[in-house]
Amino acid sequence: MEIIRTENLKKVYQDNGVPVEALKGINLAINRAEHVVIAGPSGSGKTTLLNLLGALDKPTRGKIFFEEKDFSGKTKKELSEFRLKNLGFIFQAYNLIPVLTALENIEFSMMLLGIPEKERHERSMKLLEELEIEDLADKRPGEMSGGQQQRVAVARAIVNNPKLVLADEPTANLDSKTGGKLLDLMERMNADKKITFIFSSHDQKVIERAKRLLILEDGQIVSH
Amino acid sequence: MLLKLAWRNIWRNKRRSLIVVLSVLVGVNAILLIDALMNGMLYQILFNQISLSVSHVQVHKSGFNNNKVVQNYIENPGEVEYALNNNKLVKSYSKRVITFGLLSSASNSTGVYIYGVDPGIEDKISIIKESVIEGSYLSDTNRDIVIGQKLAEKLKVGIGDKVVAMASRPDGSIGSDVFRIAGIFKTPSSEFDKLNIFITLTSSQQLLNIPGKVHEFAVITNDYELSNNLRNELKSTLTEDYEIQSYEDLLPFVIIQLDIYKESLFVINLIIGLALIFGIINSMLMSVFERINEFGVLMSIGMKNNKIFLMVLMEAFVIGTAGTIFGVISGYLINIPLSINGIDLSFFSESLESLALGSVLYPQLSLANFVMTLLLIPFISVAGAFYPAFKAIKLDPVNAIRYVR
Incomplete structure (x- = not known):
């Protein structure tokens, strides 16, 4: 069953008044619980595609269907709500809130959903234990290593049980051992919780472990 | 949790926040000092007139x-x-x-x-x-x-x-x-x-x-x-053979001055408050621009604009309230010796004595002065954060996440 599908997705940027076509008509469909890696060289349009799939940016042309519903016409407010309820994000630079502890970072998106404090706390602690990072609960990002921060970022991304997690180069800032552990963790979440993962990466190790690989070149998918 | 986040954001840059708190504190003290001087002056004129000859009520033949x-x-x-x-x-x-x-x-x-x-x-x-x-x-x-x-x-x-x-x-x-x-x-x-x-x-x-x-x-x-x-x-x-008048009937000019002062108090406070606003705007803008990346993340994970807006306003409110509370406390403490010993204005005594004021002015603060300051300045601080908060919600999440300082 499809979770997300694009139709002739195009994105044109203006670079000093010169139009640059970042995506040239992408057609793809990703099924629920899939683990997909979008690979390609720098500038191929991986991040642009991820931003469009994550409802962070609007396409110049084309449509994106999430569970068969087109979200390209939604307002900014509706898109925020959509992201909050359906999506999880993992960033290359972890991007945890520096003034909040690991536990609070994880709780934050639940707070946005209006989940009561007690339940937030319990669910966050359970997830920290599941990810074997419960000892980080009271630490702030500045007190954690890159790998630890990214594990907390994974926890933050999945704590609301999203249908789709988008990860933009999640292992790029990590050494290969830590990156490998992180991939193990996300594969486990994919298998156990049936969360759909879409990665963008040009890391060979990530590409090798992909269950489904999409190769992007010059704004076009060249290999499924 | 939003308040907790706002509070911790304030203390990210302690020096900047303390400077803003200090500027609010100085502004609040300026407001209270002006209030106390005006209050003291007008009531001193009134009470001097009353105790010189006017008394509280006079009875005459009509x-x-x-x-x-x-x-x-x-x-x-x-x-x-x-x-x-x-x-x-x-x-x-x-x-x-x-x-x-x-x-x-x-x-x-x-x-x-x-x-x-x-x-x-x-x-x-x-x-x-x-x-x-x-x-x-x-x-x-x-x-x-x-x-x-x-x-x-x-x-x-x-x-x-x-x-x-x-x-x-x-x-x-x-x-x-x-x-x-x-x-x-x-x-x-x-x-x-x-x-x-x-x-x-x-x-x-x-x-x-x-x-x-x-x-x-x-x-x-x-x-x-x-x-x-x-x-x-x-x-x-x-x-009706008698003419009975209170001091308000007998000293209409002083009473009008007092009324005008009470009405202008809000305006005076507002003018000083407006000067404070620019400090708040500057500080909050810096704070927002330092966190562009973070706002991008918050937007990505689904934080709505109204919550982001509220968070920035909260930060300004907390800073403004802290400055106001410390300002009111210090203003009160400064006013104690001044109201007891007075301020010797003998170098202006000619003009002051012709106003029935005397050469020593005793500043006086009323509860209304404190209440107005406590209500007004935090509100002004929040008003000062509107523009920075507006800038924050106008950020584009994609560009904000990629933003490198």
């Missing part, structure tokens, strides 16, 4: 205030005394004879208001006795007179010197008497000191040949705020 001629005396003082003795709001009262006359010394003469008072009672009503700086206050000796320092200088007289007071009598003849200067007073009002002299009630009645008659009853209540109540009660007790 028409006396418009035409202060000697014939406008109260025919039956006993009737008024009865009404005053039977009113619970009355603390004390003094009978006065008031007329305009001429006071002459060996070297000069000048027009004056002659007050005939009962020395034993008048000191409960006015501050003339305690304002005597040379000699002594009136005794029961009929030939005593006390005059103001400025008048003494003009007439070139001192304690023990003789002066002659002359005034028209009701029958049109001129009454005159010789008095010996018993005391010289200096009140907070130099104008009052130039124009008013005090003799005993009996000698004034003799001078004007109006035995047993008076022109004025000066009444003090237990609380000056009850003056209008007392006026109204006396109006209902006494007939």
Whole structure:
């Protein structure tokens, strides 16, 4: 069953008044619980595609269907709500809130959903234990290593049980051992919780472990 | 949790936040000092006027205030005394004879208001006795007179010197008497000191040949705020032959000034507050621009604009409130010694004394001053954060996440 599908997705940027076509008509469909890696060289349009799939940016042309519903016409407010309820994000630079502890970072998106404090706390602690990072609960990002921060970022991304997690180069800032552990963790979440993962990466190790690989070149998918 | 996040964001850059808190604190102190000075000045003028001669309520024969001629005396003082003795709001009262006359010394003469008072009672009503700086206050000796320092200088007289007071009598003849200067007073009002002299009630009645008659009853209540109540009660007790006025009726200019001040207080506070706003805008803008990346993340994970907006406003509110609370505490502490010892403004004494203010100003803060500041400044701080908050929600999440400082 499809979770997300694009139709002739195009994105044109203006670079000093010169139009640059970042995506040239992408057609793809990703099924629920899939683990997909979008690979390609720098500038191929991986991040642009991820931003469009994550409802962070609007396409110049084309449509994106999430569970068969087109979200390209939604307002900014509706898109925020959509992201909050359906999506999880993992960033290359972890991007945890520096003034909040690991536990609070994880709780934050639940707070946005209006989940009561007690339940937030319990669910966050359970997830920290599941990810074997419960000892980080009271630490702030500045007190954690890159790998630890990214594990907390994974926890933050999945704590609301999203249908789709988008990860933009999640292992790029990590050494290969830590990156490998992180991939193990996300594969486990994919298998156990049936969360759909879409990665963008040009890391060979990530590409090798992909269950489904999409190769992007010059704004076009060249290999499924 | 949003408040927790706002609080922690404030302490990210301690130095900047402390500078903003400090600027709010200084602004609040400036507001409170201006309030206290204005308050103190106007109430000092009012209370000085009340305690010099106006008192809380005055009773005259109808028409006396418009035409202060000697014939406008109260025919039956006993009737008024009865009404005053039977009113619970009355603390004390003094009978006065008031007329305009001429006071002459060996070297000069000048027009004056002659007050005939009962020395034993008048000191409960006015501050003339305690304002005597040379000699002594009136005794029961009929030939005593006390005059103001400025008048003494003009007439070139001192304690023990003789002066002659002359005034028209009701029958049109001129009454005159010789008095010996018993005391010289200096009140907070130099104008009052130039124009008013005090003799005993009996000698004034003799001078004007109006035995047993008076022109004025000066009444003090237990609380000056009850003056209008007392006026109204006396109006209902006494007939229309009497003119009964409270200090508000007698000092309309001072009362208008007080009212204008109370109304302008908000505007003064607002002007200082507006100056504060720019500090808040600057600080909050810096804070927002330092966190562009973070706002991008918050937007990505689904934080709606209204919550982001609220978070920035909260940060400004917390900073503004902290500065206001510390400012109000320090403003209160600074005001304690100033209100007790006063501020010596003797270098302006000429102009201040002509305003009946005296040369020492006692700043005074009211609860309303604190409440208004406590309500206004945090609100102004929040207003100052609107533009930075607006900038934050206008960020594009994609560009914001990629933003590198």
